[in-house]
Amino acid sequence: MQPRLSPSSTSRIGFQPPAIGEEEIAAVVETLRSGWLTTGPRAAELERRFAEYVGARHVLALSSCTAALHLSLLALGVGPGDEVITTPITWPATANVIVHAGATPVFADVRARDLNIDPDHVAALVGERTKAIVPVHLAGQPADLDPLLALGLPLVEDAAHALESVYRGRKVGTISAATCFSLYATKNVAAGEGGLVSTDRDDVADAIGSLRLTRRADGARYDVTTPGHKTNLPDVLASIALPQLAKVELHAARRAAQFALYDEAVDQLDGIEPLVRDPRDVHALHLYVVRIDAERAGASRDVYARELADEGIATSVHFLPVHRLTWYREHFPEQERLPEAERAGEEVLSLPLSPAHSEDDIARVAETLVRVHGRLRTAA
Template sequence: MPDDRYSNRSRRESMLPFSPPDIGQEEIDEVVDSLRSGWITTGPKTARFEQALREYLGCENVIALNSATAGLFLCLKALGIGPGDEVITTPYTFAATVNIILHAGAVPVLVDVRREDFNLDPIRVKEAVTKRTRAVIPVHFAGRSCDMDAIGAIAKRHDLAVIEDAAHAIGSEYRGRKIGSISRFTVFSFHAVKNLTTGEGGAVTTNDGGMADRLRAMALHGMDKDAWKRFAPGGRWQYDIVTPGYKYNMMDLQAALGIHQLRKLDGNLIKRKNIVDQYRNGLSGIPQIALPGDPADGRHCWHLFPLLIDFAKLKIDRDRFIELLQQENISSNVHYLPVHLFSYYRETLGFKPGDLPVAEDLSAREITLPLYTRMTPGDVGDVICAVRKILFNNIK
């Protein structure tokens, strides 16, 4: 399928990275300000970041943490979920979503996803509910929101907690509502590759004030007040331990990045969407490629651009495709190998290939292309050109 715009380009000169962070002078200045201030751990900047997130997301409570993994785990612990309980989630995610269920002592029940959006299939969720089910963890894959009305209705009927894994989904919307304002709990990641980064970091949002207090205490040793409040003017040194907590607090050094990253988020989402539009333009109409779609009723934050390639129609497999992309100086990635096929889950939970066929089929065909705010139209063109070249050179 010749396309003049993307033909006859030579290999790019330098390696195109997959997803470097976009850190500006404002972030650097804010970190330096913290370093000079004498207070570098959880303190005023973490409080400012939490407040800004509350306003942006339209939710009542935000607890900033050192990772999304910590946030997901804390939600299960705050709900008292443990041995004897089941938690339904997706195999189409990063292992952390499932690991935390095991850490809590509960049983992960993995159900298959929908072909159109890689997300939990509400019909399968409904079928998987038992008397032991306590919670559902939907994952908004790539930033495209799950069908939260359908999942919420099942949860309500069976009295299940919904904990949204929104590691990919800061800025996404579902039916006019921001992800982060819908369910009992939502958990974001601010890991280095995310649309909003604090290096490492995460946050839980909840409109349940009692749960927010519990999460806050559990994130910092189970203390009833954090160090910043104790050392602030008028603060008292005394504290109580109200539960044997963990050590999951966010540092001001991280929040310093987050404050500015959040200010830039909506502008960055437009940049990401423009890159996606260029990808779609350059890769549409190729029968061996399926492009990711838009949600019918929401805003996609385009954390990832997952391409599905029909390798059955090519002379090469995915590993070779990725290798050839690398030779063209284009980084890429795979999201995800379905969690149930990793050795630990096969050996301990008894999963085998074929158990979750949609997730397995999507995973076998997936390659994620580079997507980051500083990509130029020339960079995107280089990726399109390389993908087209490899594909057209290898059709059976």
């Protein structure tokens, strides 16, 4: 079948293309010419700059946010026999690392308004075996951390979406035992792959420092004090992240303009609503997620995604509930059903968003969504 293209849609609009400029290209060339490819001066500089940006005592650069989450759990002593409470509305890595640590993931439901973990449900799930809580700041909206901190358990924050986020006046990255950021290709600071973990705790930083490399160097000698992983960040990638970090505000301003265009368009659409952003917080504007109520919007999320794809517009889903994915269903049959998360998994759709997109691109997405909504509501 030929894709249906409207007269104005001449090119495909990607979901989250990276915003790479001449600065990033020059930085990579310089690193390649330096003769030092793996972890070295650029990774150390990124750690220093990010620690200043976030305002944390320690920042460690790692190969991914997944590695940062995994090593943070290990640094806190999470292991076999322990339970870790997390949200199902996340990328599966958040739960996978709990399994990698040998512990049992326990999923709490989310709140309908922002799809972040529900602190009341977390409180009800805490038991003798609970060792840590892993909240996720979905789309860039901080999870409600105060009631989670009040439970007296260490938090490992999954801040893959939340690089710029501030929770009630406190910068995300300075609040709990460990906060993990992602430098994946689509993220607000993108290196292709990579992760950063921030902590004010010397013991956590020291443990992650030992765990991220096979061995600990000590002058000409080396030693193994713990059998380390191989999760360091190479300088080639750190040299992409450095100019990206320098542009963090410029890129956030472009995404803010895109959010405003979407807000205006979606406001007119019955049955399509963006996730709620709490005015008390700074939202990192990482994803523009709408919920599509099939009854009121005339068709399901999947139909909307297909119609937009036919018009040359890429979308994505953040997220399918992890506890309903095959491996988790099979291995944790005792996990209770989570109605809010399961409903959200059917309804969420993320629209294109990137500083690499022009306002015209986003205006075209918004106009197309309005047109598709009109068509599907009429057909229903």
